[in-house]
Amino acid sequence: MSNQPKQFRFKYSSIFQDESVVRAYRYRPRYPAELFELLTKLMPPTCSPRAVLDAGCGTGFVARSLAPLLERVDAVDFSAAAIREGRRLPGGDHPQLRWIVGPIESVAVDPPYCLITAGASMHWFDWEVAFPRFARLLAPGGLFVAVGMRHDRPGWMREELEPVLARYSMNRDFAPYSAGAILADLEERGFYRSLGSAQTDTIEWRQPIGEWVESIHARNGFSRGPDGPETGG
Amino acid sequence: MPAMAFPGDRMDPKLAAEADALLTEIATRNVSSPDGLITHRYAGTLLWGQPLEPAGNKNRPKLCD
Numbered sequence: 560m561s562n563q564p565k566q567f568r569f570k571y572s573s574i575f576q577d578e579s580v581v582r583a584y585r586y587r588p589r590y591p592a593e594l595f596e597l598l599t600k601l602m603p604p605t606c607s608p609r610a611v612l613d614a615g616c617g618t619g620f621v622a623r624s625l626a627p628l629l630e631r632v633d634a635v636d637f638s639a640a641a642i643r644e645g646r647r648l649p650g651g652d653h654p655q656l657r658w659i660v661g662p663i664e665s666v667a668v669d670p671p672y673c674l675i676t677a678g679a680s681m682h683w684f685d686w687e688v689a690f691p692r693f694a695r696l697l698a699p700g701g702l703f704v705a706v707g708m709r710h711d712r713p714g715w716m717r718e719e720l721e722p723v724l725a726r727y728s729m730n731r732d733f734a735p736y737s738a739g740a741i742l743a744d745l746e747e748r749g750f751y752r753s754l755g756s757a758q759t760d761t762i763e764w765r766q767p768i769g770e771w772v773e774s775i776h777a778r779n780g781f782s783r784g785p786d787g788p789e790t791g792g
Numbered sequence: 793m794p795a796m797a798f799p800g801d802r803m804d805p806k807l808a809a810e811a812d813a814l815l816t817e818i819a820t821r822n823v824s825s826p827d828g829l830i831t832h833r834y835a836g837t838l839l840w841g842q843p844l845e846p847a848g849n850k851n852r853p854k855l856c857d
Contacts, residue, residue, distance in 0.1 A: 574802070594836030601840055675843070691845035704840040711833040715822035723818065727811040729801040738839055749846035759836040765829040768819045772812050781811075784802045 563686060565732035572637075572683045574729075574782035575617070581640045584618045585648075586766065586774035588708065590678070593759040595624050598676065602629075603700035606673035612696060614663045614689070615680025617641045621706055623650035625676070633668055635659045664688040671698035678706040681738060690750040702754065705738045711761060728780035 574580055602609060610631040613622040618641050622634035627650070634656060636642055642658045645651050651658075659666055664685050675693050677684070684690075693703050725733070745751040766774075775781050803811070823830055 570801075577802075588832050588834060591836045594838065597836075597838055601838070690843040693843035694845045697843070702840045703843045704838055707837045707839075708834045709837050711835075713822070715818065719818045719822070720815070723811065723814055727803065727807060729803060738837075742839060742841065746841075750844055751841055752844060753839070753841040755840050757838045761833055761835045764832045764834070765825075766832070767829060768816060768823065771819060771830050772815045775811075775815060776808075781808075782802045783805065783808045 564734070564736070566730055566734055566736075567682050568732075571730045571732070571779050574779060575636075575683075576638045576640055577782045577785045578640050579784055579786060580777055580782045581618060581638065581644045583773050583775075583777035584641070584644065586770040587620070587777055588764050590620060590624065590706065590708070591759045591762045592624075594706065595628060597757050597759065598625065598674065598704065598706070599628050601702055601704060602673045603698065603702075606671075606698050606701065610669075610672050612668060612670075612672040612675045614675055614677045614693075615683060616645065616658075617678070617680065618648060619645035619651060619656070619658075621676050621678040622656055623648060623653065626650065626653040626656035629655060631655050631657065633657050633659055633672075635661065635663050635666055635668065637662045664692065668696065670696040671701065672696055673698055673701050675701070675703045676706050677703070679708075681705050682736060682741060686741075686745055686750060687748075690745060703751070705742065707738050709758065724775070724778075724780075728778075729782070730780035733780060 608630045610633065611625060611629055613625070613632055613634045616622045616634035616636045619634055622632045623645065626632040632655060634645070637660070639660045642660050646658060659668065675697060742751055742753060746753055776783055819830060825831065
């Protein structure tokens with residue numbers, strides 16, 4: 560991997576191949592429906608076919624919602640476990656959704672794409688390889704879109720949760736980061752040109768405490784093993 | 793494609809259970825809703841732009857894109 564912070568190295572991203580991590584994904588918050596309307600409005604009007612490459616798709620939080628709105632979504636992830644889970648989830652068998660297992664930096668895909676999306680995954684790419692490749696895969700006027708969330712966390716999460724995560728995380732190189740800061744760095748180095756941003760309305764989503772605790776194990780640094788606790792892994 | 797390596801570290805089961813208990817205790821103490829559910833408030837965000845290939849990029853792989 561080229562010049563990138565230690566916390567994003569394959570040593571740490573490899574845990575997303577663990578079945579236990581993938582199973583815990585279902586307890587993560589979902590993107591607001593409004594976000595997918597905004598995404599389709601970013602498609603260049605004359606772009607054809609209306610195809611999107613979802614890079615680092617995981618279990619398809621972006622791809623499964625986007626597929627019914629477009630002609631084709633190619634959803635790529637290096638984790639076969641994530642894609643197996645994604646196929647089983649609602650919308651995972653949509654005819655306009657094509658799952659592809661492999662590293663986004665080199666796996667065979669089917670350009671041109673009107674958009675390339677990355678839902679909370681961009682930090683794991685080998686940026687100096689992936690972004691030039693994205694430039695070649697996009698149709699004229701096509702865009703790269705970093706998809707994320709802005710959380711309005713209560714005080715106790717900010718004050719009490721973060722120290723616990725720092726104490727138990729297996730990613731000993733972790734440091735706070737943001738997609739905006741990564742893109743600003745890439746822009747400075749000539750790999751990216753920022754064109755815009757948008758945000759949906761704030762939504763509320765509620766879950767039991769047990770599920771929230773489980774969702775922590777879908778994070779980098781918190782894998783309980785390839786198979787998880789049920790099999791003693 | 794060939795299977796990829798698994799070089800990452802996993803949590804020790806005892807430490808994982810300890811972390812779960814601590815997180816449960818913190819959440820239980822702080823969540824005040826009668827049904828005991830945690831409320832997440834968040835917005836979806838989009839940042840868009842144009843990926844570029846700098847002149848003389850040395851990382852260009854041999855692909856047929």
